[in-house]
Amino acid sequence: MTSTFLHLSGLISCLSLIWVASGQTTSLAPKKFLSIPLGGIRPTGWLLDQLMVQTNGLAGHEHEFYDYVSQTDWTGGTSAYSSLEEGRYINAMVPNGILANNSAINTKTSAFLSYVLSHQDSTGWLGPEVGTTKPRYLWGRYPFMFGAIQMTEFNPSLTDQVVTSLYKFVNLANSMLKSNNTGVEEWTATRWEDFVMTLQWLYDNHPNGTSSQALLIDTMERLKWTGFLGRRCFRSRFFFPTTAVENTPNPFNLPLTWHGVNMAEGLKALPATYRFTHNQSDLDTASQGWDLLFQYHGRPSGIYAADEYLAGLEAIRGTELCLVVETMFSGSYLYQVIGDPKFPDRVERIAYNALPGTLTGSTQYLQQQNQIFAGNMSTNPFPLDGPYSNVFGLEPNYPCCTVNHPQGWPKFITNAFVTTPDMASLVHLYLGPFSTSVTLASGSLYPFSDTITTTLTAKAAFTYYVRIPSWVVNGTIAINGAAPKAVAPVNGLQAVTVSAGTTTFVLQLPAPITTETRPHGAIAVHRGPLHYAFDIPRTQKVLATNAQQPMAQDLEFDASAKWQYAIDPTTLKFSSLPPASGTLPSPIFDSGLTPLKITATACLINWAIAAPTFAASPPTNPACTGPATTITLTPYGSTKLRISEFPVFKST
Known part of the structure; x- marks a missing residue:
């Protein structure tokens, strides 16, 4: 596959070195859909319970003991904040605390915001470099800004303080970019779109006059031309890596181009760029880039593989927890700008499979599709991550996932409904138990049931839209007790005409069992949004206990039963x-x-291990070494050790 990258003549690098004012626009293109301010959508039922599990676990307590987010006294410390990780944590815990109605977390995040803003440098700088000689890099501010915006949406009384502070920083950042791109290093150059989204929030909601609008647009354009451009990285299948990249020459000479989390965050770059270029090709390329990622690196759990860098299709390669939550957030943004239902379809798959699969009970830096061991690997399949990377614990590898993981569920909840730009219609995007100014019955069990009952109370007539996922077959809708009719979605959305008063409708969203072809002739099993896996029986061992918080433990899981099964796909049965x-x-x-x-007829086979701690690739056309038996598959997200990409055989 190295030949993919041999023809480099005339290729423009992903890093643009010169900014040229385009002069194309002084306005932003509208989004297809608008998000609802934080707090306008609430989880109910099992989803609320899942959020509370997270809040009562590591996410809600790490600020009490975890070094990266517990060192600063936010009510009277000596620095604005002590690390980038605190900014990431605030980005996650602002929505977590508000949606969970947790007063302790809300007090902490409010104190953090107040302290950072009140200690802004006179130049406009925000962050731990205040009063020091440390270099000032722009990217470390962006997660904090996302947290500040979310808090302001929930509490509008903060608007003047937050907006004034952000504009001070924008003026400084613009001058830095004009001064030989001061503040831009590799990480800033790969994550510039987060700042663009902050600038666009200011433009859309607090434009502050023509001169401020021009400043915002100018800063967006300068960020674009000093950053890695998704347009050039995603433009051609010829240059996009189709296998794991550790042994593949990088045509851009910039390793961070193919960094998995950078790719996840960078998925927002072209839709953000489109808003000020008005260039349709930006959206076309963004859509193609999304498809390329999942075609060549995708996982049946909904996500794609990158154990630091893009990792191909092999089932034992890893996917980073940061990548999971960032891809979910990017997918939601892509839908709001582009409107293609493929984005929420995949985000929902990720949320109901990959996210809980690497999160429930504890955090795991890397998850694997076929994972027969979680512990300290004497040999591991991850080229750049340590042997501890698939441990379930406090900090299995880098600290980023420890502080960043709490944003997954809250931002999924926050983006579950959107409105049309004219604010005339409400769109129910992610299916699950939610409430908003209209009420989705809290008894909804989706995705653990095919039935969704929605009750709407309206002061005036309007059109309500609900997304019908692409995997639904023979779905029906029954409105106000009438006979069910076949759903007829347009671009993935079913329109429901709502009258003043109360409207109730019932959706039946059945789905068949489907199989997905994987490398080596293996298959993955799906039904609806859920991916199914064999939950390997396991034993548990405590590897380490945090001295300050004994509930924070690192756990090893070892298989306690055979896992080397092939299955007959013709025998799959759902119950x-x-x-x-x-x-x-x-x-x-x-x-x-x-x-x-889902049950399946299976048999044990000879399936080698590539090392004591991970399986070899699934064998092609294996022979049974024992009699046929029945095994049970359960949702991927409920497994710790698993086989989810199976060899196949034909039972008699």
Whole structure:
């Protein structure tokens, strides 16, 4: 595959070195859909329970003991904040605390915001470099800005203080970019789109006059021309890496181009760029880039593989937890700008599979599709991550995932509804148990049930839209007790005409079992939004306990039973046992608690291990070494050790 990168003549690098004023526009193109301010959408049912599990666990307590987010006294410390990781943590914990209605977390995040803003440098700088000789790099501010925006949306009384502070920083940043791109290093150059989104929030909501609008647009353009451009990275299948990249020459001479989390965040770059270029090709290339990532590096769990850098399709390669939550956030933004239903379809898959698969119970830096061991690997399949990377614990590898992971569920919740730009229609995007100014019945069990009942109370007539996922077959809708009719979505959305008063409708969204072809003739099993895996029986061992917080433990999991199964895909059978109480058990993504299962005829085979701690590739056309038996597959997100890409055989 190295030949993919041999023809480099005339190729423009992903890093543009010269900014040229385009003069194309002084306005922003509208989005297809608008987000709803934080707090306008609330989780209910099992989703609220999942958020509370997170809040009562590591996410809600790490500020009490974890060095990266516990060192600064936010009510009277000596620095604005002590690390980039605190900015990331605030970006995650502002929505977590508000949606969980957790007063302790809300007090902490409010104190953090107040302290950072009140200690802004006289030049406009925000951050730990205040009063020091440390170099000032722009990117470390961006997660904090996202947190400040979310808090302002929830509490408008903060608007003047936050907006004034952000404009001071924008003026400084603009002057830095004009001065030989001061403040731009590799990480800033790969994550510039987050600042553009902050600038666009100011433009859309607090433009402050023509001169300020011009400043915002000028800063956006300068960021674009000093950053890695998704347009050039995603423009051609010829230059996009189609295998794991550790042994593949990089045509851009910039290793961070193919860094997995950079790619996840960078998915927002072209839709953000489109808003000020008005260039349709930006959107076309963004859509193609999304497809390329999942075609060549995608996982049945919904996400793509990158154990630091893009990792191809092999089932034992890793996917970073930061990558999971950032891809979910980017997918939501892509839908709001472009409007293609493929984005929420995939975000929902990620949320209901890859996210809980690497999160429930503890955090895991890297997850694997076929994961037969989670512990200190004497030999590991990850070229650049350490042997501890798939441990479930406090900080299995780098600290970024420890502080960044809490944004996954809250931002999924916050983006579950959007409105049309004219504010005349509401769109229910992610299906699950939510409430908003209209009410989705809290008894909804989706994705653990095919039935969704929605009750709307309206003061005036309007059109309500609900997304019908692409995997639904023979779906129906029944409005106000009338006979069910076949759903007829347009671009993925089913329109429901709502009258003044109360409207109730029931969706039935059945889905068939489907299989996905994977490398080496293996298959993955899906039904609806859920991916299914064999939950390998396991034993547990404590590897380490945090001295300050004994509940923060690093855990090793070892397989305690055979896992070397091939399955016959013609024998797959789905069953569901609804809970007698109507309430799902907690936490729903724990082993053995899901009401859903798929059985398969299987047999043991010779399946080698590539090292003592990870499996070899699934064998092609394996022979049974024992009699046929029946195994049970459960949702991927409820497994710790698993096989989810199976060899196949034909049973008699």
